[in-house]
Amino acid sequence: MTALLRILRLLIVASPWSMARGAMLAVLVLLMGAALLGLSGWFITATGLAGLAGIGIAFDVFRPSAGVRLLALGRAAARYGERLLTHDATLRALAALRVDLLKRVARRDGRQLQNLRGEAALTRIVADVDALDGVILRLFLPVLAAVVTHAVAFAALWWLAGAPVALSVLVGYVPAGLIILIALGWRSLSPSRTAEDEAQRLRRGVIDLIRDREASILTGSLAAGEEALLQTDRTARAAIRRLDVQERRAGLILAVAGSVALALALLAGDWVLSRGSVDAASAAIGVFVALALGEAFIPLRRGVTEIGRIIPAAERVLSEAEPAPVPSKEGRCEDATVLSLRVGDKHLSLNTGQAAVLTGASGIGKTTLLLRIAGLSTLSDARISILGRDPSHWAEADLRDAVTMVPQRSVLIAGTVRDNLALTGITDERAMWAALDAVALAETIRHRDGLDTLLGEGGSGLSGGETRRMALARAVLRRPKLLLLDEPTEGLDTETAAKVLAGIRAALPDTAILAALHRDVAHPLFGARVSLEL
Structure with a gap:
C-alpha cells in the first residue's frame, strides 16, 4: 500500500488543480444521484398521498419537478466534466511519468545498457505506467466519492427522516461493502498478477517471433514458437476469466447487501412513521437513497480486481523513479x-x-x-x-x-x-x-x-x-x-x-x-x- 500512496502522490502533484476539480465533480455526481432518487421518491410518495387525500389540486408539483430536472441535468453535466478533467489530468501525468522513466533507463550503467533488450524494457515501462491509471480513476476517486457521499447522505437522512433511517442505510451498506471489497481484492491478487505477467510474456514473445521469423523458419521452430504463444494466451485468458468471475460474484453479493440495506431502510421508515416522527413521504426517502448509494461501489469493483496488477507496477515504477544522483558543484579546472x-x-x-x-x-x-x-x-x-x-x-x-x-x-x-x-x-x-x-x-x-x-x-x-x-x-x-x-x-x-x-x-x-x-x-x-x- 505504501507504493500505491507514493504513486498517488506523484500523479496528483503532476496536475493538482485538475485532479481537485475532478474529485469534486466525482463527489457531486454521486451526491446528485442520491439526491435525485431521494427527491423523486419523496415526490412520488407525496403526490400519491395527496391524491388519496383528495388534495392533489392544491399540491405544489412544480418546484419538486423542477428540482428533479435540475438534478438530472446537473448530474449528467457533472459526470461529463468529471470524466474530462480526471482522465485528461491522469493521462498527462502518466505521459510525463513514462518519459521520465525512459530517461532514467537511458542513464543506467553502460554495461546494463549494453545488455538491455530495448523492446522488453519499453514494453515493461509502457505496461506498468498504463496499469497505474487505475490508481486515480478506479481507486482514489471512487473511494473518495463513496466516503464523502455516504457521510453527506447519512447526515441528510438523519435530518430529514430521523436517526433510525440514517443508521439503517449506513449499517446496511458500509460494513458489508468493505468486507466484500477486501475479500475481492485478496482473491484477485493471484489471477490479476498472472494475467498481467502472461500478457507481458505474450507481447515479448510476439516481438521476438516477428523479429526472428527468418531464423525460426530456417530452423523449423516457427510452429513451436506459435504454440508457445498460444499457450501463453490461453493462460492469460484463463486468469482474466477468473477475475471476471470474482468481480461478478462480488457484484452479486453487493446487490444482495444493497437489498438488505433497502429492506432495513424500509423497516426503519415504517418504524419512525408509526411513531409519528416524520410524515410518510419523508420516511420513504431512506429507501430511495439506499437504492442510489449502490452506485458508489460499481467502479470500485473493477479497481479492486486490478490491485494485483497495480501494486507490482507501482513498485517497479518507483524503483526506476528514484532520484538520479546530483553531480557535485566543483568548479571546472582549466587543465591542459x-x-x-x-x-x-x-x-x-x-x-x-x-x-x-x-x-x-x-x-x-x-x-x-x-x-x-x-x-x-x-x-x-x-x-x-x-x-x-x-x-x-x-x-x-x-x-x-x-x-x-x-x-x-x-x-x-x-x-x-x-x-x-x-x-x-x-x-x-x-x-x-x-x-x-x-x-x-x-x-x-x-x-x-x-x-x-x-x-x-x-x-x-x-x-x-x-x-x-x-x-x-x-x-x-x-x-x-x-x-x-x-x-x-x-x-x-x-x-x-x-x-x-x-x-x-x-x-x-x-x-x-x-x-x-x-x-x-x-x-x-x-x-x-x-x-x-x-
Whole structure:
C-alpha cells in the first residue's frame, strides 16, 4: 500500500488543480444521484398521498419537478466534466511519468545498457505506467466519492427522516461493502498478477517471433514458437476469466447487501412513521437513497480486481523513479590534460590531439575502463580525471559534450542515413558527408540513395562493418574533446581499418583518442603515442 500512496502522490502533484476539480465533480455526481432518487421518491410518495387525500389540486408539483430536472441535468453535466478533467489530468501525468522513466533507463550503467533488450524494457515501462491509471480513476476517486457521499447522505437522512433511517442505510451498506471489497481484492491478487505477467510474456514473445521469423523458419521452430504463444494466451485468458468471475460474484453479493440495506431502510421508515416522527413521504426517502448509494461501489469493483496488477507496477515504477544522483558543484579546472588515467601502477596522460591504444587480454576489463571514463559505469577502481575533474563530478550534459564513446555494439535506428546521423543534433549535410568520408563510407552511401538511403530496424541494410562505421561517423559529427573507441576496426579488413583510423584523426585533429584494440595497435595513429598494457 505504501507504493500505491507514493504513486498517488506523484500523479496528483503532476496536475493538482485538475485532479481537485475532478474529485469534486466525482463527489457531486454521486451526491446528485442520491439526491435525485431521494427527491423523486419523496415526490412520488407525496403526490400519491395527496391524491388519496383528495388534495392533489392544491399540491405544489412544480418546484419538486423542477428540482428533479435540475438534478438530472446537473448530474449528467457533472459526470461529463468529471470524466474530462480526471482522465485528461491522469493521462498527462502518466505521459510525463513514462518519459521520465525512459530517461532514467537511458542513464543506467553502460554495461546494463549494453545488455538491455530495448523492446522488453519499453514494453515493461509502457505496461506498468498504463496499469497505474487505475490508481486515480478506479481507486482514489471512487473511494473518495463513496466516503464523502455516504457521510453527506447519512447526515441528510438523519435530518430529514430521523436517526433510525440514517443508521439503517449506513449499517446496511458500509460494513458489508468493505468486507466484500477486501475479500475481492485478496482473491484477485493471484489471477490479476498472472494475467498481467502472461500478457507481458505474450507481447515479448510476439516481438521476438516477428523479429526472428527468418531464423525460426530456417530452423523449423516457427510452429513451436506459435504454440508457445498460444499457450501463453490461453493462460492469460484463463486468469482474466477468473477475475471476471470474482468481480461478478462480488457484484452479486453487493446487490444482495444493497437489498438488505433497502429492506432495513424500509423497516426503519415504517418504524419512525408509526411513531409519528416524520410524515410518510419523508420516511420513504431512506429507501430511495439506499437504492442510489449502490452506485458508489460499481467502479470500485473493477479497481479492486486490478490491485494485483497495480501494486507490482507501482513498485517497479518507483524503483526506476528514484532520484538520479546530483553531480557535485566543483568548479571546472582549466587543465591542459584532456585525460589523466591511473590504473594500479600504470599511468596515462592524453593532451589535445594525442592518441593512445589500450591493449590486454579479452575479459581483462578494457570495456569496463572505457565505460568508467565515459561516466557510464562505477565498477572500475581507476583514478580518472577529464579536464581536471572526475567523470562523476560532471553534469551529464557537459560530460556528453566533452566525451563521446563508440561501444562494440553499434546501434542504429530504422529510418534514413540522415536520421541516424541527425541523432547527434547536427543536421548540416556537408558535415554529414564529411563524417562519412572520414570513415570511408561516403562512396557506399552515394551509390545508393545518399543521405535518404533507408535502413531497417537496427540498421538492417548495412553490413556489420558498415554499421560500425556509421556509428563512428556519428562520433565524428559530435567533435568531442575526448573520443573513446571500443574495438573500432572489428569486422573491417586491414585496408579499410587503416583508412578509417586515419580518417578519424584527419577529421578530429584536436581530439584526444583512447582506443581499446586487439588488432591494428601498430597503426601510425598510435605509433608515437602512449600504449597502456593492462
